[in-house]
Structures are given as C-alpha cells and as structure tokens.
Amino acid sequence: MVAHLLRLKLTLLRNSVRRSPWQLVGLGIGVLYALGLVGLAIAGLLVLRGQDAGLAQTVVVLGGAAALLGWAVIPVAAAAADMTLDPARFTTFAVPMPQLLTGLALGGLIGIPGTATALVALGTVGTWSRSLPAAAGALVGAVLGVLSCIVLSKVVTTATAGLASSRRFKDASAVVFLIPLVLMGPIVTGVAEGIAGSGDFLAALARTLSWTPAGAAWSLGGELAVGSYGAAGLKFLIALATLAGLALCWKLLLQRALVTTPYAGTSKKRAGGLGFFRLFPATPAGAVAARSLSYWLRDPRYSGSLVVVPLLPVLFLFQATQTGSYGLLLFVGPLTAFLLAWSISTDVSYDNTAFALHVATGVRGVHDRLGRAVACLVFALPVVVGLSVLPFLFGADWQLLPGVLGLSLGVLFSGVxxxxxxxxxxxxAVPLPGDSPFKKPPGNVAQTLAVQFGGMGVLLVLVIPEAALLAAQFVTGSALPGWINVVLGPVLGLALLAAGVRLGGKWLDARGPELLAQLAVNR
Amino acid sequence: MTFQQPGPHAPENQPPPPVPALSLRGLAKRFGGKIAVDGLSLDVPAGSFFGIVGPNGAGKTTTLSMATGLLRPDFGTAFVHGVDVWRQPLEAKKLMGILPDGVRLFDRLTGEQLVTYAGLLRGMDKDVVSGRVAELLAALDLGPDAGTLVVDYSAGMTKKIALASALIHAPRLLVLDEPFESVDPVSAANIRDILDRYVASGGTVIVSSHVMDLVQRMCDHVAVVAAGRLLAAGTVDEVRAGASLEDRFVQLVGGRNHTEGLEWLRTF
Known part of the structure; x- marks a missing residue:
C-alpha cells in the first residue's frame, strides 16, 4: 500500500508536467535553482567538517531548527500546501491508517522541497564524519529530523485545513506573505548584522534548542563527536519522542478531519452595502469603475500590488541609507506610476469568464475602458504625486521637482x-479568480511574455519626451526643461490616455466575443 | 411585466405576421477538429416556454452562446424579435436576458452589488435598479444573503443571483442555460412561478436542460438537439407523440447501452 501511494505521487508529478512543455521548463528551472541552493548548503556543511566542533554544532542545530520552522510555516503562509496527495481523497478507499500515514509521509519526500531538505540533512553526515559514532549519530539525526519536518508540516496543514480553505484566510495570507518577500533585502541585511554582532548569543540559543524538540535530532552528531554519550542518548530519546508525538497528533487530526467537512465560516449579511456603487455616478462607466475599485480592495491578486506600493519607498529609503546616495530615490514616483498603470493591462484576463457579463449586457467598449482607467487613477494619482514629492523631503534638490512630477504623471497617464x-x-496567463497570486497560472506563457515585454517597450517609447526633458534638466542644470515637463507630461499623457481608451473601446466593441473565447480557454 | 406587441403600425383587421422571438439560421461552429454545432436552424415562437434538450456535449451551450452574442458563429446567424444578433448586437442584447452556463461571475461583489452592476451596465436608471434589485432578491429568497460576497454563496444561490442579473432589465426574451442545476426544490418552484407569470404576460423563455420530466411539465415547446443537429422541434405534445418525453428522447437520440456483462455485480 505504501508503495502504491508513492507510485501514485510519482505518476501525479509526471502527469502534471505532461500537460505542457512549459511546465517542464518551469520544473527544470525550479530543480536547477534548488540544486544550486542544495549544493551551496552541502559545500558549507563539508567545510564545517574541518572547523571547531562547537561552531559546527551551532550552525547545524540552528539550520535544522530553521528548516523545521520553514516546513511548518511556509505551506500555510503561502497558501501553497502540496495537496497532490490530499488525505480527503482517500476517505472512500478504506486504507488502513498506519499505512496511509507512512505513505503520505514518505510521499512528502518526493518533490523539490522534500528532496532538497533530505539531501542537505544527509550533508550533516559529512560534517560529522570525524568518527564512526558521530557519523552514525548524524545519519540517525538526519533521518529523524527530516521525518519530523515532513510530519510537522502535515500536522500544521491538517490542523489549519479548515482555516486554510476559508476564503478570508487565503486572501489575507496571500497578501501578508508579500510583505516579507518584498522586504527580503533589508530583512536579510538586518539579520546578518545581528548575527555578526552576537555570536555568543547564537551559540547559547543553539545549546538551548538542542535540548528541545526543535533541535534535538540535529544535535546527535555533534554530541557524539565530542564524546558526550549520555547527552546524545537523552537527545535521541527527545528526537524520537518528538517524531512519535507529531505522528500521533497527525493521526488524531486526520481521523477527525476525514469525518468532518471543512466549515465555511461565513456570516449572512443583509442588503444595504452598495459600497463604491453609491459613490460613483450611476452610469455604465461609473459602475465599471465601482466594480473595479471593489476588486482592488477585495481580490488578493489586485490588493497584493496595493501592499507592495507603500513598501517601495521603504526599499528605496533603505537602499539610500545603505549607500548614502539619494539618487535612486528620485525615481520612486515614476516607478510607482509605471507599476500601477501597467497593473491594469491584465484587467480582462483577471476577470476571466466573468467578462461574459460585459459582453451579454452590450456595455460600450469605451465605457468599459474608461471605468477601469478611472478606478486605477482614483488612488494611483494621489499616491504617485505623493511619492514624487517624497524624495525632496529627504533633501533632494527642489529644483528637480517639476521635472520629476512631469515624468511621473506622464508615465501614469500614458501607461493607463x-x-x-x-x-x-x-x-x-494570470492566476485564476480565487487562486493565490503566487499560484502558477495556466495558459500560454509565450504570449504572456511577449505581451508584457512588448507593452513595456512601447510604454518606454511613449514617455521618451518626458524622460528626455528630465535628462536635459540633469545635464544643463537649467530649471526651464523641468517647468516644460510639468506641463507637457500631464498634457501628453492625458492625450494618450484618451486615445488609448477610445482605441481599446473600439477593439472591445469589435472583438468582445473573440476576447471572451480566449478567456474561456484558461478557465 | 407587460410588453409592447411588435408592429404597432400593422392594420387592425389583419393579424401581423408573427415574428419569432428567436430565430436561428444555419448556425455552425467548429472547435479545432470537432464540429460542435452543425448548421442548426430553429424558430422559437414569441410567448412560448421553450425547452432545448439534448445529451451531454450535444452543442446546447454552444448554440445558445451563438444565439445570444457571446460566441461568434462560423456560419449562420440569429435574430431576436427580428433583430440580427451579429449585425446589431447592441439592439439585440437589449431585448435579451441571458443566464450562461459555465462562466464565472464577478464574485467578489455582494449579491446585491452584482445585480445592481448588471442593471447599471445596461444603462438603467439608478432608482429603477435599486427598486428592482430589492424585489428580485426577495422573490428569489436571497434577501438574507444580499450583503454576502457571491464567492461565499452555494452553487444554487450562485445560479439564482445570476438569474436575477439576467432579469433586471425586463427583457422580452430570456435565455437560460441549465437554470435549475443545483437549485433546491423550493427555490426551483419559486423560479418556475416567476417564469410562468413572465410567459403569461407575453415574454418568451428558452431553457436548456437534460431533465426531461422538468421540461415536459414546464415547457409548451421543445427542441431535441444531438451532435450539433436539430432532431425534432415543435410543441411538447407533437414531439413526444404520445410517449413520455424521456422515452421519445432516448428513441430519437439513441445510444442506449444494452450490453450484457457486469454479472459479477449481482454476485456480491
């Protein structure tokens, strides 16, 4: 039975790749990336072989504990738990529980994260190959540690399955998960500085952790290497008890989960909340704007970019304080304008087949385009103006403000x-409605890339006048090009905006059904 | 709901020539190598409750999509009350209310917002929309959930809110693709009442379904479609010719499976 489950997982993995060659390419890139990281980690572990035993112990234990934490948190936080072998699908097959658990746990090893963790864990055997007992201890510890990682991950995903399948949680976690991702640079720098400053603290932390379930398994090799057999024995028992306890938790949770359906957890609300529909004029264009704005707030695929925008100045400010130069900060306004304006280039793809309502009601293409553009500009305009002024509060030359403002507004309007x-x-190809923004979208990757890069290229051409004027101001130092820019940017941008809305509307009127048919392919 | 009869200028003593509510002429569509609809022509009389039945994959949804302006046909065209759907799409779409099958809704809106949106997209007046939304939600038993996001609705509730979006502008022709799928019996009865009253006051309803009993009880006309072709059309009594609609359907479509075997299924 265990072999059946493993074969099933392998077959599922193979078939998922068979659907399109692009998925094979994606998997290939993932494998290469993981191989690089695994190679680096193993090389580091082998270097530690020649180092002081205390240092090696600290690194191995802390790394192992971090892996455990990662396996527990990431699947839930990223709403990307590996559900290829979802236990709920086995309810009708009456698989005996111990075999189901073993199969699912070993199945967790198949796939990039599982294999990578196992390989790196086996690398610790290299670190402790200083004596036979130490190497054997490291091997036992690695097996126990990796299994604990996988079972802990299963415990967490099973326990939060009800929560994680609720829409609210999925929406929130997908957006919140973006924050550490965007701030990765500052976080890594901060942590690295912290580590450099407090080596003693880390050694103490590792010593403590090694007596807890988080680090016991990973410390076996180190204890045996320095000959403390008593401590090693105790820690072995701790690690074994951890794995057994986790397995028991998983079994109990699974037994309960298999006979209870996930609770949707929604409350009934009566009428009365028309939201943005009350604020916008009751016309087709106004309705489209109100609908789009509701989506900017409620759909994580849109609101994700709303979370990123306030983080951009933080990133630029951080970069500026690190290098001491505020030059890049000047461009936070135009860059934000570009990001926000370009984000509605996938609007209809995000609608997916819900766009059928627009085709069925026969709404004019111009109204559709205008509504979506207004919804974006309502918040993008104040944000872009604010971020264009921001660098000057941090000491940039105020003479440059008109030029930067002109470029920002030009990029924003032309881009929309x-x-x-x-x-x-x-x-x-975009994530489907209701999916996490991180989910790999189905569909034609080649066309997506062509449209995205082609469009950005065209936008660069469209804003050449504004960019040239700003460059002229930099070169000549004269204020005049700046003042021209602050007038030309919005005027040229608004003209392009009007032309874009008109042309897009005309195409939409002519090709609405064709567009809908394309969307239906990626349903 | 009342409707203006077509042709107000027709002479009093002579009945105006009846313009069908929907008239399909040689509709055809091919997807890759598969011919989904193969030259289908059909007239749906005004004021009828018309059922379209057919096995899975018969081309019902494709036909209705082409008839309502959602999918451009390879050949042929469709007329709604005499208006060419593909030449004058805006005029034709004003006359139609559509419940498509298998498309998403703007489900991050609340039920109330979604129906309001459908009304406003059609350029309707704000006060008319808000009055009709309240009445529709009450009639479809959605009042208590009006403020809930559609994404959190059950399958049956989603069908009902999509139906409300199709009704908001009081169309003369309603095209409903599988309207009763996963709708509970009480709501289904309420919907049938609404549709019956709508037909009684002169509206036309087209429903597609593969529940024969439902079509036989509810509709006065029926068309049988299989493999993209029209096999039979007319009043329900004409088509079923004395048998039950289900027996007649199986006889027309064929494909009953009389194979022997599966004996082991009786051995336990």
Whole structure:
C-alpha cells in the first residue's frame, strides 16, 4: 500500500508536467535553482567538517531548527500546501491508517522541497564524519529530523485545513506573505548584522534548542563527536519522542478531519452595502469603475500590488541609507506610476469568464475602458504625486521637482492609456479568480511574455519626451526643461490616455466575443 | 411585466405576421477538429416556454452562446424579435436576458452589488435598479444573503443571483442555460412561478436542460438537439407523440447501452 501511494505521487508529478512543455521548463528551472541552493548548503556543511566542533554544532542545530520552522510555516503562509496527495481523497478507499500515514509521509519526500531538505540533512553526515559514532549519530539525526519536518508540516496543514480553505484566510495570507518577500533585502541585511554582532548569543540559543524538540535530532552528531554519550542518548530519546508525538497528533487530526467537512465560516449579511456603487455616478462607466475599485480592495491578486506600493519607498529609503546616495530615490514616483498603470493591462484576463457579463449586457467598449482607467487613477494619482514629492523631503534638490512630477504623471497617464489598449486586445496567463497570486497560472506563457515585454517597450517609447526633458534638466542644470515637463507630461499623457481608451473601446466593441473565447480557454 | 406587441403600425383587421422571438439560421461552429454545432436552424415562437434538450456535449451551450452574442458563429446567424444578433448586437442584447452556463461571475461583489452592476451596465436608471434589485432578491429568497460576497454563496444561490442579473432589465426574451442545476426544490418552484407569470404576460423563455420530466411539465415547446443537429422541434405534445418525453428522447437520440456483462455485480 505504501508503495502504491508513492507510485501514485510519482505518476501525479509526471502527469502534471505532461500537460505542457512549459511546465517542464518551469520544473527544470525550479530543480536547477534548488540544486544550486542544495549544493551551496552541502559545500558549507563539508567545510564545517574541518572547523571547531562547537561552531559546527551551532550552525547545524540552528539550520535544522530553521528548516523545521520553514516546513511548518511556509505551506500555510503561502497558501501553497502540496495537496497532490490530499488525505480527503482517500476517505472512500478504506486504507488502513498506519499505512496511509507512512505513505503520505514518505510521499512528502518526493518533490523539490522534500528532496532538497533530505539531501542537505544527509550533508550533516559529512560534517560529522570525524568518527564512526558521530557519523552514525548524524545519519540517525538526519533521518529523524527530516521525518519530523515532513510530519510537522502535515500536522500544521491538517490542523489549519479548515482555516486554510476559508476564503478570508487565503486572501489575507496571500497578501501578508508579500510583505516579507518584498522586504527580503533589508530583512536579510538586518539579520546578518545581528548575527555578526552576537555570536555568543547564537551559540547559547543553539545549546538551548538542542535540548528541545526543535533541535534535538540535529544535535546527535555533534554530541557524539565530542564524546558526550549520555547527552546524545537523552537527545535521541527527545528526537524520537518528538517524531512519535507529531505522528500521533497527525493521526488524531486526520481521523477527525476525514469525518468532518471543512466549515465555511461565513456570516449572512443583509442588503444595504452598495459600497463604491453609491459613490460613483450611476452610469455604465461609473459602475465599471465601482466594480473595479471593489476588486482592488477585495481580490488578493489586485490588493497584493496595493501592499507592495507603500513598501517601495521603504526599499528605496533603505537602499539610500545603505549607500548614502539619494539618487535612486528620485525615481520612486515614476516607478510607482509605471507599476500601477501597467497593473491594469491584465484587467480582462483577471476577470476571466466573468467578462461574459460585459459582453451579454452590450456595455460600450469605451465605457468599459474608461471605468477601469478611472478606478486605477482614483488612488494611483494621489499616491504617485505623493511619492514624487517624497524624495525632496529627504533633501533632494527642489529644483528637480517639476521635472520629476512631469515624468511621473506622464508615465501614469500614458501607461493607463496603453494598458487600456493592451487588455482589450490580448489575454495573458494570470492566476485564476480565487487562486493565490503566487499560484502558477495556466495558459500560454509565450504570449504572456511577449505581451508584457512588448507593452513595456512601447510604454518606454511613449514617455521618451518626458524622460528626455528630465535628462536635459540633469545635464544643463537649467530649471526651464523641468517647468516644460510639468506641463507637457500631464498634457501628453492625458492625450494618450484618451486615445488609448477610445482605441481599446473600439477593439472591445469589435472583438468582445473573440476576447471572451480566449478567456474561456484558461478557465 | 407587460410588453409592447411588435408592429404597432400593422392594420387592425389583419393579424401581423408573427415574428419569432428567436430565430436561428444555419448556425455552425467548429472547435479545432470537432464540429460542435452543425448548421442548426430553429424558430422559437414569441410567448412560448421553450425547452432545448439534448445529451451531454450535444452543442446546447454552444448554440445558445451563438444565439445570444457571446460566441461568434462560423456560419449562420440569429435574430431576436427580428433583430440580427451579429449585425446589431447592441439592439439585440437589449431585448435579451441571458443566464450562461459555465462562466464565472464577478464574485467578489455582494449579491446585491452584482445585480445592481448588471442593471447599471445596461444603462438603467439608478432608482429603477435599486427598486428592482430589492424585489428580485426577495422573490428569489436571497434577501438574507444580499450583503454576502457571491464567492461565499452555494452553487444554487450562485445560479439564482445570476438569474436575477439576467432579469433586471425586463427583457422580452430570456435565455437560460441549465437554470435549475443545483437549485433546491423550493427555490426551483419559486423560479418556475416567476417564469410562468413572465410567459403569461407575453415574454418568451428558452431553457436548456437534460431533465426531461422538468421540461415536459414546464415547457409548451421543445427542441431535441444531438451532435450539433436539430432532431425534432415543435410543441411538447407533437414531439413526444404520445410517449413520455424521456422515452421519445432516448428513441430519437439513441445510444442506449444494452450490453450484457457486469454479472459479477449481482454476485456480491
């Protein structure tokens, strides 16, 4: 039975790749990336072989504990738990529980994260190959540790399955998960500085952790290497008890989960909350704007970018304090304008087949385009103006403000106009409605890349006048190009916006059913 | 709901020539190598409750999509009350209310917002929309969930809110693709009442279904479609010719499986 489950997992993995060659390419890239990281980690562990035993012990224990933490947190936080062998699918097959658990646990090893963890854990055997008992201890510890990682991950995902399948939690976690991802640079720098400053603390932390379930398994090799057999024996018992306890928890949780359906956890709400529909004029364009704005707040695929935008100045400020130069900070306004304007180029693809309502009601293409553009500009305009002024509060030369503002507004308006045309003509592969923004989207990757890069290239061409004027101001130092820019940027941008809305609307009127048919392919 | 009869200028003494509510002429669609709809022509009389039945994959949804302006046909065209759907799409879409099958909704809106949105997209007046939304939600038993996001609705509730979106502009022709799928019996009865009253006051309803009993009880006309072709069409009594609609359907479509075997299934 265990062999059957493992074979099933392998077959599922193989079939998922068979659907399109691009998925094979994606898997290939993932494997290469993981191999690089695994190679680095193993090389590091082998280098530790020649180092002081205390240092090696600290690194191995802390790394092992971090792996355990990662296995517990990441599947839930990223809403990306590996559900290929979802236990709920085995309810009708009456598989005996011990065999089901063993099969699912070993199945967890198949796949990139499981294999990578196992390989790195086996690398610790290299670190402790200083004596036979130490190497044997490290091997036992690695097996116990990796199994604990997988079972802990299963415990957490099973326990939170009800929670994780609720829409609210999925939406929130997907957006919140973006924050550490965007701030990765500052976080890594901060942690590295902290480690450099407090080596003693880390050694003490590792010593403590090694007596807890988090680090006991990983410390076996180190204890045996320095000859403390008593401590090693105790820690072996701790590690074994940890694995057994986790397995028991998993079994109990699974037994309960298999006979209870996940609770949706929604409350009934009566009428009365029309939201943005009350604020916008009751016209087709106004309705589209109200609907789009509701989506900017409620759909994690949109609100994800709303979370990223306030973090951008933080990133730029951090970079500026690190290097002491505020030059890049000047461009936070134009960059934000670009990001926000380009984000609606996938609007119709995000609608997916819900776009059928627009086709069925016969809403004019111009109204559709205008509504979406207004919804984006309502918040993008104040944000972009604010971020264009921001660098000058940190000491940039105020003479540059008109030029930067002109470029920002030019990029914003031209970009929204271009996006209105692009999303009326081309569909791109995006995560489906209700999916996590991190989920790999189905569909034609080649067309997506072509549309995205082609569109960005066109936008660069469209804003050449503004960019040239700003460059002229940098070169000549004269204020005049800046003042021209602050007028030309918005005027040229708004003209392009009007043209884009008109052209996009015309295409939409002509090709609405064709666009819907393209969307239905990626349903 | 009342409707203006077509042709107000027709002479009093002579009945105006009846314009079908929906008239399909040689519709055809091919997906890759598969011909989904193969030259289908059909007239749906105004004021009828028309059922379209057919086995899975018969081309019902494709036909209705082409008839309602959602999918451009390879050949042929469709007329709604005499208006060409593919030449004058805006005029034709004003006359139609559509419940498509298998498309998503803007489900991050609340039920109330979604129906309001459908009304406003059609350029309706704000006050008319808000009055009709409240009545529709009450009639479809969705009042207590009006403020809940559609994504959190059950399958049956989702069908009902999509139906409300199709009704909001009081269309003359309703095209409903599988309207009763996963709708509970009480709501289904309420929906049938609404549709019956709508037909009684002169509206036309087209439903597709593969529940024969439902079509036989509910509809006055029926068309049988299989493999993209029209096998029979007319009043329900004409088509079933004395037998039950289900027996007649199986006879027309064929494909009953009389194979022997599966004896082991009786051995326990």
């Amino acid at each position: 106009g271009l996006s209105s045309v692009v999303s009326a003509r081309y569909t791109v």
